[in-house]
Structures are given as C-alpha cells and as structure tokens.
Amino acid sequence: MHKAQHIVIVGAGLVGSMLALYLVRRGYRVQVYERRADMRKAGYDHGRSINLALSNRGLAALHELGLEETIRATTVAMKGRMMHALDGTLSYLPYGTEGQYINSVSRSGLNLTLLDAAERAGVEFHFEHRCQRVNLEQTEAQFEHHGQLVMAQGDILLGTDGAFSAVRGAFQLTDRFNYSQTFIDHAYKELTIPADQGTFRMESHALHIWPRESYMLIALPNPGGDFTCTLFYPAEGPQSFAQLHTKEQVDAFFRKQFPDAHALMPALTDEFMKNPTSSLLTVRCFPWVRNHAALLGDAAHAILPFFGQGMNAGFEDCRVLNQLLDEHHDEWDAVLPVFQQLRKVDADAIAQLAYDNFIEMRDLVADPEFLLRKKIEAHLHKLFPDRWIPLYSMVTFHEHMRYSEALATGRKQQAIMDEVMRTKDLDTRWTALDFAGIVARL
Template sequence: MPEPTWAGAPVESVAVVGAGLAGCLLAAFLGRRGIAVDLYERRADPRTAGAERGRSINLAISARGLDALDRVGLAEQALAEALPMRGRTLHPVRGALGFQSYSADGTRAINSIGRARLNHALLDCAEKTPDVTLHFEHRLTAVDPATGTLTFADGGTRRADAVIGADGAWSAVRRSVQFSEGFDFRQDFLPHGYKELTIPPAPDGGFALDPGSLHIWPRGSSMMIALPNTDRSFTCTLFWPKEGPGGFAALDTADAVRRYFAAHYPDAVPLMPTLAEDFLHNPVGSLVTIRCAPWVRGRVALLGDAAHAIVPFFGQGANCAFEDCVELDRCLDETGGDLAVALPRYQDRRKANAEAIADMALDNFVEMSDRVNSPVFRWTTRARHALERVVPGYVSRYELVSFTTLPYARIEGRIRRQDRLAAGLTTAVVGGLAALASRRGARS
C-alpha cells in the first residue's frame, strides 16, 4: 500500500472519536507517546450519567484483552473486579445440568466483567494520561478525510492531524467515508436480536447459580446465557429471533412471558422475580457483522467495531478491539512514531484477523445454541481435551482464541495441522496394536 501524502509529517494532535472501551485504551496509548489526544464522546460522561437500561452486555475478557490492559496497568484491577468462568453449565428443559470445561485441565478461565465497570476504569486511565483531553456530549456529524476537520452537531468544528474512529458499529466516522469511491462496506444482520434480563442474588445473599461458570440454556435456534457479577447477581442475555414463533415480538404481555419461560426455561423462572417487567421494558438489540475496507482513508482511520463489528458469541468483540490498539501501538514503535505510515501497516496486519474472528463468532452461535446438546459434540470435546493432555502442542480452537494471543487468522491452519497430526498418531497406534495382536496370534 503506498504511503499517504502526509507520511513523514509530524503528528501533533489526534482526535479519537468514541470514549468506549477501545477509544479510551487507544487514547491512553497515544497520550503516553506525547501526542495531544482529544477524545470525543456523543453521550454524557457515563461515570456520572450511568449506563443505558438493558445495554450492559457483560464482557468475557480473556488473554488478548488482558494483554492489552496490562500494557496500561489495568489488568490486575480488571481481574480484581471480574469473576473467572472455567466452563459452560448447560441447562436443559428437563434433566440434570451438564458442565463442559473450557480447558483440558479445567483451570483456565474467561473473566466476566461488567462493560460499564471496565469502561469507567479505562476512562479514568485516559483522563489521567498526560496530553489526553475528554470531551463529552460532542456528537460528530462529519469528518473531512483530506484535512482532518471534524464537524459536530452544535455547528462547532475542530481539526486534528489524524482522526481515528472508535465509535462502534454505527460509526459516524466511518459514515463520513463510507459512501466515497472505492470504499467497500457490508453489514450482515442475524434474524436474531438480544435482550437483557437479571437474576438477582439469592435470598441468603449468595449466588443463585454457580458463579464459576457461564450458564447456557441452549434451545436449538435460540438460547439464553447468564454471566456472574461481583454483586452476586447474573446478567442474562436472550438471543432469540426477532419475529415469528419463539421470537421477541410474539410475547407482548406479562402472562405470555411467564408461560413461555415456564415451558422453555423452567429452572430459571424461580430465580427471576422481575422477569416479566425486564422482558417487556428492556430493548431488543441487533446482532450484526460489519466488514469494510479500507480502514484508512486520508487522515481518517477506523478501529474496533467501527472497522469490524462482530457478533458476541465467542466473547471476542472487546478482546479483538483491544488487540487493534496493541497492534497500532506496535506499528508506531516500528515506524518511529510516524502515524501516517503506522496506520496502513496496522490495517494490513489486522484485516485478516478481523475476518477470521468474525467467521468464528458466527459459527460459535450454532455451537452454543445447538451443538452443545449433541452427544457427538460432547464426545468430540472430551476427545480433544484428551489429546491436549497427551499430545505436546495440541490445543483446542477455543483455547487458541481465548487463552493465547496467536493471531486469529492463523488459528484454522493450526487446527488443521493438529488434526492431521492426531489422525496420523491414531493410525500409528491402531496399526501398532494390530501388529502386536497379529504377532501374539502367530505365536499361539
């Protein structure tokens, strides 16, 4: 990719749009390099205004996210405010619960943390970083990629040497370049949406469910999950079709909600005293995969969900966005801080990884909602864990995604090589046993 026309020019100011998780982390990375960063957010400061109802979506922070947070000194704090989940607990309509460990030895865990709690910590981090200035209630309406001029809803304008959009799936920064010649954009919506519910602490003040597990109620084409919180509640998320039988639109009264849950989620109903109220009042969110290119156009760049929104079924949205920040920071190291050269390099390295995790996240919805119920899937999972214990270097796809920082784009190739090795070992073992049996038969 040719260098942009402003390559080599000193970058004294960067505007980061979006004070969510990735935007705050990026601001901290840039600010500690001595770059003046203006961080713009269209909402009021969430540390004082609070989170929107039904929009928290607990995060599952794993190795990639922790690596990024450690670089700004927040990993230890994040883990202190998180709950480790070492596997999935499956809730059938009838019968006993089942448990599936995330790792072969049962010790590795993904970490449940509230989005708002982590966002507050990152906002504090960005605010304390020299040269970073926060601007709330600044709704962006346009960016000029040629000049770096930002225009806001109140008519005000600002200019920066570079503008980085970290403003989510519905990015205003991306919209400013999205309809220009040569910009490819695609959004794929699932027919499903999501809605949040709550399981409060048990009457004795403890957890109503096992807090060391991610709980799943798999129902084929839909599911409910529950992640633990440090206040001993659980944040539940329904992933249902928006329309049709078994969809959100089909339940529009409190009685209908209670009857449906009694039939399909019977063990959860006694744990959810505000079930009908939460269901009828909390919003339905959309599930979308967004792919676009290029991520860099003139003085404008995209990062996180603004560049590559993914569905949440692998718990990698925030982890992937944090890795974007780490890669851009690495590219700045390699280019002597030349942002104009670092941004295209960051795009080249991250695009294939974003595509890979987007595909894996879509596939994991089928796994979580349906395949986990299959005896074949459960046998395969146990077999893979057995291979991990006896074959050096054999690691499952889930562990490669969640417990390593191996680039997403290299994971499928690693899995194929492992499977060929495992098949070869199996053939060799079976052949050896057959030969041994033949020799014993010949001696008898």
C-alpha cells in the same frame, strides 16, 4: 506528513478510551469526542450489554497499560460452560486446562477505569459531542454540542465510534469503499437472576447456557452475586420475540423452555417488558484507512458476541497499533497501511469464528456427540499441549496467535476430528484411539 502531534479520537467507549490512553502515553496530545454524556456523572446508558467476557487478548492490552490487576479484582472467573438441559440436568465443560478461564467483567466498570486512567494521563474528553461530519481531506470532524457546532482538527483522526460509526459514514462516501452490514435473524434481550442475599443462586465460576437448538439463554455472573442473562431468540417468525406480547406469554415461554432459570427470575416479566430487544450484526469494511484517518474496533469490524471476542479484538487493535508505532518510530504514514493489512484478515477471521460459535452454542452444546468430540480434543491437548490446541483455546487463551491462524488451524482440526468421529463405537472406545497419529495429521 510532518510528525503527528495531535490526535482526535471519535468515540470514548471501551476501545476509544483504551486507545486514547495508549496514545497519550506515547506523548501525543489526545482529544476524544463522545456522543454520550460522561457516564461518571450521568450514569450508564443501559441500551448496551451489561457484562462481557474478558480474556487473554484483552488482558494483554490492559497489562501493557498497567491496568490488568485493577480490572481483574472486579471480575468473576468463568472456568467452563454449564449446560442446562430442559429437564434441569447440568453438564459441565471446562473452557481450557487448569488455570485457564475467561472473566465476566462489567462493561461500565471497565469503561470507567479506562476513562479515569486516560484522563489522569492527560487525555482531553469532550462528552455530549455528536459527530455530524468528517472531512477526510482535512483530518477534521464536526460535532454538535448542545446546539452549537464544534470543529476538531488533528494530525490523525481515529474512529472508535462503534458498529454504527459516524466516521465510517464519511468513509462510505469515498470511492471503492467496500462495506457490508449483516444482521442475523436472532435478536437479544437482557434479564436478571438476582443474588440471594449477596450469594449466587447457581455455580458462580461458569458461563451458563440453556441451548435450545434454534435459540438459547445464557447467564454470566456478576461480582454482586447476581447473573446477567441474555435470551437470543429470533426477532420474527412463529417462535420469536414478535410473538411474546404479554407477561403471560413470556412467563409461559420461560416456564416451559427454561424451567430452572424461570424459578430464579422473580422479576422476569417486568424486565422483559421494560428492557429493549436489540439486533445483532456483523460489519465488514475495507479500507480502514483514508488519508490520515482510520477506523478501529467495532467501527471497523463489529462482530457477533458468541465467541466473547468483540471487546478483546478491539483491545488487540490498540495493542497492535501501539506495537507498530514502536516499530515504525511513530511514522503514521507507514503504520496505518501496515495496521489495516495486518488486522483486516484477523478481523475477518474472528467475525467468521463468532458466527460459527453461535451455531455451536445453540445447537451442538446440547449434543452428546459434541461433548465427546470436546473430550477427545481436550485429551489430545493434554497429551500434546503445544501441538493440538483446541480452537476455543487458541482464540481465547493464546493471545500471541493471530485470529487468522487460529481459524486456519481450527479448520484443519475440524476435518481431522470429523474423520475421528466416524470411528465405530467411539463413545466406549475413544481412549484407545491412536492420539499420536491424529496429532501427526495436523
């Protein structure tokens, strides 16, 4: 290939707009085509999650783009999980050590910031362009725009068009393309705990969880004092969304299962009826590269939301690609194969971790043994900060550790801790454990 100059990106969501910004700053001509209307004019599409947990991996990419502080100013720090038992008892578990926290951020606010920054830097955005066909031989995409056909052809074509990617649809027609989409039984619905005259009705610096074993409610704080709640509940079956038909049923369900939250949700039943019930899926595929086209972000590896890493992983894709372009002097024919080889294992790892964390959040977070295990691991980390880093911290706060390494180390730690947890009278005697001996086994 001659030196790439012109890059076409399909999808102007979080990953697409960040990627465009990275690439325009490298000197490329970057055109981005997006199915939706320009959110800066049309308002935001409410079919998607309202806030997200931004953590170190995402922040590292924003930092490189000079946007970290701008974004941080709009977030709410969440320093730990606040678990709500059925009787209203609260228990609190920090996410990391002092100064380690995750950040509740508005999806639309973050997207707006990235769009504006990319446009200022020279990226050309084309909204209301629905991708209809991609020609991977010609590095060309065809869009429908207000009834007209529009073609876009570049040296490189990048698909950042999400879990239901149209670009990936073209990949799926090529030979030997491995693909899977796997839904979990649970769906989700977003609800609100409004602010009390601008102030938070619950602890603001926490991610709230109401773990109920086979399902859960969570709540993330927003800067305005309100919380966005998400109910994760089976889509079908005896206890499921399919059984909640009437406002009375919804009200009774929340009153019984989440009484303290119920008391803070005056518009619960209206919101429940109005807001969509959405599905949750994992997408795995390979290869991510065909000729001069590649998939990034959810288009390549949509994951479950339970580790708060979907956006962070997509931002990390952008940061890693940019770094490889540095290392290979913008030789895309060298970069793309290395990119997919490097990132595929990490994407598979975080997909697995996100699934595992779903089980942990809904089942274990409510379990005293689980809390003890976390306490022991936190103590190990305190004694040996570089030698025993809890899995959550490796994934969330150690942006230079690969997801695949975090997964592998986490598995070893789990086996060691499984044995430790079999110690007799552990709850009263755990401080007497041979902590150095435990760490030495890792």
